[in-house]
Amino acid sequence: MGKLLAVTGNQAMAEAMRQINPDVCAAYPITPSTEVMQRFSSFVADGAVDTELVTVESEHSAMSACIGAAAAGGRVMTATSSQGLALMWEMLHIASGNRIPIVLTLVNRALSAPLNIHGDHSDSMGARDCGWIQIYSENGQEAYDNLIQAVRIAEHEDVRLPAMVCMDGFIISHSIESMEYLDDQVVRDFIGSFTPTYPLLDNDNPVTYGPLVLPDYFIEFKKAQHEATMAARDVTLEVAKDFAKISGRSYGLFEDYKLDDADIALVILNSAAGTAKDVVDEFRNKGIKAGILKPRLFRPFPYEEVGDALKNTKAVAVLDRSDSYGGFGPGYMEIASALMINSSRPILINKIYGLGGRDFFPEHAGAVLNELKEIAATGNVKTFKEYIGYRD
Amino acid sequence: MSTSLKLKELSRKEELLTGGHRMCAGCGAPIIVRQILLASDRPLIASNATGCLEVSTTIFPYTSWKIPWIHSAFENAAATISGVESMYRSLKKQGKLDKDLKFIAFGGDGGTYDIGLQSLSGAMERGHDIVYVCYDNGAYMNTGIQRSSATPKGADTTTSPAGTVKQGKQQPRKNMTKIMAAHNIPYAAQASPSNWRDLMTKARKAIEVDGPAFLNVISPCNRGWRTPTNVTIELCKTAIETCFWPLYEYEDGKLTVNYKPKEIKPVTEFLKTQGRFKHLFNPGNEGLLKQIQDDIDRDWELLLKQEACDKSN
Amino acid sequence: MKLKNWKELAIGSVVPEAGNADSYNTGSWRTFRPAIIEENCIQCLFCWIYCPDSSIIVEEEKMVGFDYEHCKGCGICADVCPGKKGKKAIEMAEEGK
Ligand code: SF4
Ligand code: SF4
Numbered sequence: 088m089g090k091l092l093a094v095t096g097n098q099a100m101a102e103a104m105r106q107i108n109p110d111v112c113a114a115y116p117i118t119p120s121t122e123v124m125q126r127f128s129s130f131v132a133d134g135a136v137d138t139e140l141v142t143v144e145s146e147h148s149a150m151s152a153c154i155g156a157a158a159a160g161g162r163v164m165t166a167t168s169s170q171g172l173a174l175m176w177e178m179l180h181i182a183s184g185n186r187i188p189i190v191l192t193l194v195n196r197a198l199s200a201p202l203n204i205h206g207d208h209s210d211s212m213g214a215r216d217c218g219w220i221q222i223y224s225e226n227g228q229e230a231y232d233n234l235i236q237a238v239r240i241a242e243h244e245d246v247r248l249p250a251m252v253c254m255d256g257f258i259i260s261h262s263i264e265s266m267e268y269l270d271d272q273v274v275r276d277f278i279g280s281f282t283p284t285y286p287l288l289d290n291d292n293p294v295t296y297g298p299l300v301l302p303d304y305f306i307e308f309k310k311a312q313h314e315a316t317m318a319a320r321d322v323t324l325e326v327a328k329d330f331a332k333i334s335g336r337s338y339g340l341f342e343d344y345k346l347d348d349a350d351i352a353l354v355i356l357n358s359a360a361g362t363a364k365d366v367v368d369e370f371r372n373k374g375i376k377a378g379i380l381k382p383r384l385f386r387p388f389p390y391e392e393v394g395d396a397l398k399n400t401k402a403v404a405v406l407d408r409s410d411s412y413g414g415f416g417p418g419y420m421e422i423a424s425a426l427m428i429n430s431s432r433p434i435l436i437n438k439i440y441g442l443g444g445r446d447f448f449p450e451h452a453g454a455v456l457n458e459l460k461e462i463a464a465t466g467n468v469k470t471f472k473e474y475i476g477y478r479d
Numbered sequence: 480m481s482t483s484l485k486l487k488e489l490s491r492k493e494e495l496l497t498g499g500h501r502m503c504a505g506c507g508a509p510i511i512v513r514q515i516l517l518a519s520d521r522p523l524i525a526s527n528a529t530g531c532l533e534v535s536t537t538i539f540p541y542t543s544w545k546i547p548w549i550h551s552a553f554e555n556a557a558a559t560i561s562g563v564e565s566m567y568r569s570l571k572k573q574g575k576l577d578k579d580l581k582f583i584a585f586g587g588d589g590g591t592y593d594i595g596l597q598s599l600s601g602a603m604e605r606g607h608d609i610v611y612v613c614y615d616n617g618a619y620m621n622t623g624i625q626r627s628s629a630t631p632k633g634a635d636t637t638t639s640p641a642g643t644v645k646q647g648k649q650q651p652r653k654n655m656t657k658i659m660a661a662h663n664i665p666y667a668a669q670a671s672p673s674n675w676r677d678l679m680t681k682a683r684k685a686i687e688v689d690g691p692a693f694l695n696v697i698s699p700c701n702r703g704w705r706t707p708t709n710v711t712i713e714l715c716k717t718a719i720e721t722c723f724w725p726l727y728e729y730e731d732g733k734l735t736v737n738y739k740p741k742e743i744k745p746v747t748e749f750l751k752t753q754g755r756f757k758h759l760f761n762p763g764n765e766g767l768l769k770q771i772q773d774d775i776d777r778d779w780e781l782l783l784k785q786e787a788c789d790k791s792n
Numbered sequence: 793m794k795l796k797n798w799k800e801l802a803i804g805s806v807v808p809e810a811g812n813a814d815s816y817n818t819g820s821w822r823t824f825r826p827a828i829i830e831e832n833c834i835q836c837l838f839c840w841i842y843c844p845d846s847s848i849i850v851e852e853e854k855m856v857g858f859d860y861e862h863c864k865g866c867g868i869c870a871d872v873c874p875g876k877k878g879k880k881a882i883e884m885a886e887e888g889k
Contacts, residue, residue, distance in 0.1 A: 110569040111562065139569035141561060144601030148558035151598065154551050155526065155562025161570060163562075181551050186804030247803060285806045287547040287563055288576060290522045295807040297550035298537035307798040308805050314798075486837035487853040498846045498862025499813035504821060505866030509844040537807065540796075545811040675841050709867030709884075712842050 089269040089334075096227035096259035099266060100166065100192045100252075101126035103234040105136055106274035109190075110161030113141045113149035115171065118204045119256040120194035123166040146171035150178035150189075157187045158296050160286025162238070164189065168256060169196035172210045176217070182249040183218025184312065185296060186284075188241035189249040191219075192234060195357065195408075196256040197443040205444020206256035208356065209409040211385075212417040218312060220250035220319050221386040223356050225342075228266040230254040232336060233383075235269070238278045239326045245318040247284065255358040257444060273333050320387050340389040342381040343396050345371060349378030351459035352397060352433075354405040354422050356382055359440070359447040363406075366452035377456055388421050394428040401463035403433045404455045408441045415472050434462050437472040451476050481520045484679050489517050493545070500543040501535040505708030507698035507715070508532045508614045510672040512585065515612060515694075516546070518679035519686050521581040524563055525549070528556035528590030531621040531700075532614065554594040556584040557602035557611055564607045581686050582608060587698075588615040588629035592655050603662040603691045610685040613655065614698035624703045628653040631723075632771055633764075634755045636703070641758035646767055651774050659693035660729040666692035668728035673715035677726055677737055684730070697724045705754020714752060721749040722779045733789045736782055743779070746772050814862075818845065822865030824884040826858050832881035839869035839882060 094102070100123045104112070112131075114124035131140045141152045149165050157163040167175065172193060182189055193211050197203040211221060222237055224230035233252045241250040254260060269277075285294045300308060320340065327338040344364055346352060355363050360381040370377040380396055380403075382388075397403055407416025414420065419437035426432040438455055441447045455475070462468055482488050495516040502509050508531060516523065524547045527533040533550045536543040551559045560582050570576035586595055591613040599611060618636050619625040626639040632651045635641040639648035660667040666688045670678040678696065685692035699714040701707065706714060718724035721744045726737040747768060750756035759768055802808050835855060840848040847863035849856050870882040 110573070111565045113562070137569065137573045139565040139572070141565050142605065143558060143561075144597060144604075148555060148561075148598045148601055151551055151555035151558035152562030152565065155549060155559035155564075156566040156569075157562075158549050159524075159563040159566035161566045163566075177552055178555070184804065185551070185806075284803055285808065287524055287549055288567055288570065288578070288580065290524065290547055290578070290580060292808070293545055293547040293810040295537050295542035295544055295548045295810070296804070298539040298542060298805060298807055299534045300539040300805050303795060304539050304801070304805075307796070307801055310798040311801065311803070486841055487835075490837055490840060490850040490853055494846050495811075496846060497811040497814040498859060499816035499818055500845070501818065502844060504844075504864035505868055506844050509846075510842055510868075513844075513846060514841065536813070539805060540807060540809075541813040541816050542807045542809070543811065543813040672842070707867075708865075709871040711844075711866070711868050712872050 089267045091265060091267050093263050093265045094227065095261055095263055096230055096254050097122040097194065097261065098126060099227040099231040100234060102268055103231045104164055105130045106269070106271050107162070107164065107235065107238055107278060108136045108275070109138050109164040111139050111141065111156035111163050113143050113152045113165045115143050115146050115149045115167070117146070117168045117171040119196055119260045120166045120168040120171070120192065122260070123192055123194070146174040147178060150175040150182065153189045154178060154182050154185065154187055157189050158185070159288045160283035162281050164191065166192035166194065168194045169198055169210045172214055173198060176214070179214055179217035179219060184308070186247045186312065186315065187249060188247050190234065190237045190241050191249065191251040193251045193253045194256045194260045195253050203443040204256070206258050207408045207442045207444065211251065211253045212409040215386055215417060218248065218316065219386060220248055220316070222250065222252050223383055223385055224252060224254040225357055225360050225381065227254070227259055227264050230259065231266060231268070232330065232334060232338065235274055235277065236326045236330050236338070240319055240322050242281050243322045246315050246322050248315055248319065253357065258358045269334060277329065277333055316387050320384065320389055323384050338383060340384045340392050342383060344379035344381065346378035346380055346396055348376055350376040350401045350463050351456060352378045352380055352400045352403045353452065353455060354380045354382065354403060354418060356408065356418065359406065359408065362447055362449055363452045366449045366456065370456055375460060382418070390425040391428055393422065393425040397422070397426060397433060398429040398431050400433040402459040404436045404438055404459055406438045406440050406455065410439050410442070419472070434466065434468060436462070436468060439472070439474045440476050445476055447476065481683070484518070484676055492517055495545045496536070497543045497545065499541065501538055502531060503702060505701050505711050506531070507616065507672060507700065507711050510711070511612070511614050511678070511696045511698055514672055514675050514678050515682040518682040519581070521579060521686055522546070523581050523583050526556045526560035526563065526584045528586035528595055529553035530587040530590050532585055532587065534621065553590055555598045556586045556590060556595060557599040560584040560609050561602040561605065561607045564609055581610070583610045583612060585612050585614065587620070588613060588617060589619045589627045592629045592653050593627050600662065603659065603664050603693065606690055608690060610692045610694065612694045612696060614696050616698040616700035616703060618703050620700045620703045629655065632774065633759050633767055635758060636755070646758055646764055656693070656695045660732070663732060664691045664693060665689070665731055666729065669695045669724065669726060671697045671715040671719055671724060671726060673712045673719065674726060674738070681728060703755065706752060710752070717744070717749045717752060720744045721746045722775050723749045725779060725782055727782060734782070734786045736786050746775050818862050818864055819860045822863060822887055824865040824867055825887050826863065826865065826867070826869055826882050826884055828857060829881050829883060832875040832879045834874065834876055836874060838872045838874065842868050842872050844868065
């Protein structure tokens with residue numbers, strides 16, 4: 088049995104990293120993820136881990152060093168937020184294209200401009216096409232659990248891809264909540280040891296990483312990458328099953344909250360899902376069949392399962408904490424794709440909320456649910472996409 | 480035991496960069512790489528910045544490298560190799576690896592002086608046990624001869640063309656070797672493949688030293704310099720004899736000038752061999768030629784003064 | 793050569809066959825071909841240390857010829873060759889003549 092503690096999200100991530108004990112970590116400070124690597128640095132300084140810490144001069148170099156270290160042959164982790172992830176951009180694609188299983192904690196924060204340090208999902212949503220596995224977490228407990236599972240998913244033979252575990256900046260990273268840590272040995276047994284495919288340090292079998300690949304081979308590698316990414320879906324479920332055995336906490340591809348018989352539903356990621364659940368309970372008390380779908384695995388996106396989960400609803404709102412300017416929110420686009428799989432599907436609307444850390448209050452969720460109720464009854468949609476929670 | 484730096488003995492060593500790469504005929508870069516790999520008595524693991532050397536030696540499914548090698552991007556050869564080296568230290572510390580390896584990065588001047596400067600500076604400051612080699616051909620040759628901060632003053636490149644108003648690149652070169660020496664690393668040197676023994680001795684020192692080392696090596700490019708393919712080594716020699724490319728090294732911060740021409744040739748002897756400087760000899764450009772000569776004279780004087788100063792300390 | 797399909801290729805575009813460029817011909821690039829004039833060779837091996845294409849064949853510390861599979865005909869070897877009494881041991885001649 089693990090131990091119960093009251094800690095912040097960042098503390099929990101640093102603790103998970105201590106238990107994972109990676110061979111190499113890169114560190115570069117950025118609010119609000121700074122504390123993760125800062126705490127981890129103390130573990131290094133105190134000899135609590137075997138890790139070599141590379142205190143790089145930028146996030147670009149952080150990801151570059153991670154790629155070099157992982158290709159060398161070992162377990163590698165780092166953490167970042169917002170602009171840091173943006174500066175890593177080029178290297179994110181290279182990590183996934185080279186099939187290098189790095190695990191990254193992403194403490195979600197708005198991308199500049201205007202400059203802002205608070206939580207929204209513009210950083211990770213912008214990176215959704217970088218070929219990384221993306222796992223989202225509602226609270227510190229989920230983030231901790233997801234990080235440990237991400238190691239197994241990323242390193243799985245059928246996958247061998249980098250993974251990022253996302254949690255909301257400040258709202259989760261800096262808030263204290265009570266959670267359960269697993270025992271060190273339980274975590275170590277769970278993740279097991281890592282056998283790299285082509286370690287650079289094996290100079291008896293020298294290999295070349297990162298050649299120039301022309302049109303005669305390029306698409307073959309991308310097809311292989313696509314298949315590996317798709318394989319992460321089943322691997323995520325398999326790993327979750329094992330994780331339930333050691334933790335008693337069960338995870339799926341997404342969380343469905345009172346969705347079975349729901350007429351109306353919200354699709355909402357990360358911390359705001361907690362707020363929305365309370366509101367759904369109120370609506371249920373009033374006899375309104377409301378529910379929530381909270382995505383967990385966003386890349387690969389489980390289209391079929393999500394489509395099935397929502398097919399009997401009448402009206403659904405996707406709440407996005409980031410925008411694809413000139414398009415729908417990123418979550419909306421995925422849910423719309425998922426719904427295309429079935430012939431029966433709900434009316435789907437999109438709300439953009441909480442950008443730059445703007446609070447998401449129960450009344451916001453309540454207003455959206457009331458609107459869905461109206462749409463479900465009449466079939467009339469005022470507007471498919473709109474911003475909420477701003478001053479007019 | 481280290482092999483002596485005699486060509487006959489060296490010729491018995493395994494060639495670690497095979498033929499069949501797609502560098503242009505007569506390119507200086509593979510000569511430099513061959514000499515450095517041959518000089519090493521320790522197994523090397525390499526990273527390579529994007530550029531001519533990187534693309535031309537690893538066109539899939541082929542590789543010319545017989546040592547472990549990684550390319551990830553343009554600006555990060557130093558950061559990438561620092562990650563590889565960190566994993567080496569980690570695994571050794573944990574008792575999971577029992578090998579004596581050394582780490583080396585190659586980059587062109589674009590990947591070193593310009594886009595890779597930050598990552599290189601960071602890796603040097605962190606003190607990784609790595610050697611960084613810049614093969615300096617004085618422009619972005621891989622993309623078609625654009626000026627870099629290593630391009631010599633007056634050179635005609637596609638982004639600093641010699642026109643009616645401007646006569647090629649306006650600014651002098653950045654002094655990268657000094658910038659690296661200013662990081663107070665244990666070893667930094669400037670070398671040339673023409674002086675193979677000097678280059679190989681320096682490569683060896685760089686590889687043997689504990690901590691970061693930097694080698695800046697002149698690398699003629701016949702496309703960019705607009706020269707015949709067979710004069711690569713001659714060009715290097717002229718660069719040295721004119722003090723355009725002095726040979727020197729910093730050992731624990733102390734400067735030694737490794738070669739002092741008995742009679743320094745005017746820089747025009749170097750410039751006139753190359754199409755990229757042709758316009759400098761047009762009437763009206765005498766002032767520019769004088770500026771170029773003055774810059775070289777000043778830098779050479781400074782080098783000698785600093786050497787004398789370091790010796791007396 | 794039959795190109796490998798996506799399942800046959802090594803993961804992440806790694807090339808596991810170190811130095812396999814050896815099997816790639818760059819000799820066809822040549823317009824000038826180096827030839828050895830043995831009596832002028834003093835076995836200094838300058839040609840070998842300066843060849844960009846690892847194309848000077850040295851056996852038992854002696855220059856014995858050229859690897860025409862890879863030699864691109866740059867002419868550096870002929871340029872640096874000191875030869876004997878001012879007579880070079882390497883000459884470049886136009887291919888096919
Ligand atoms: S011509 Fe050039 S490539 Fe051919 S052997 Fe001589 S130096 Fe090497
Ligand atoms: S450079 Fe000339 S003399 Fe020297 S080994 Fe080669 S062919 Fe013989």
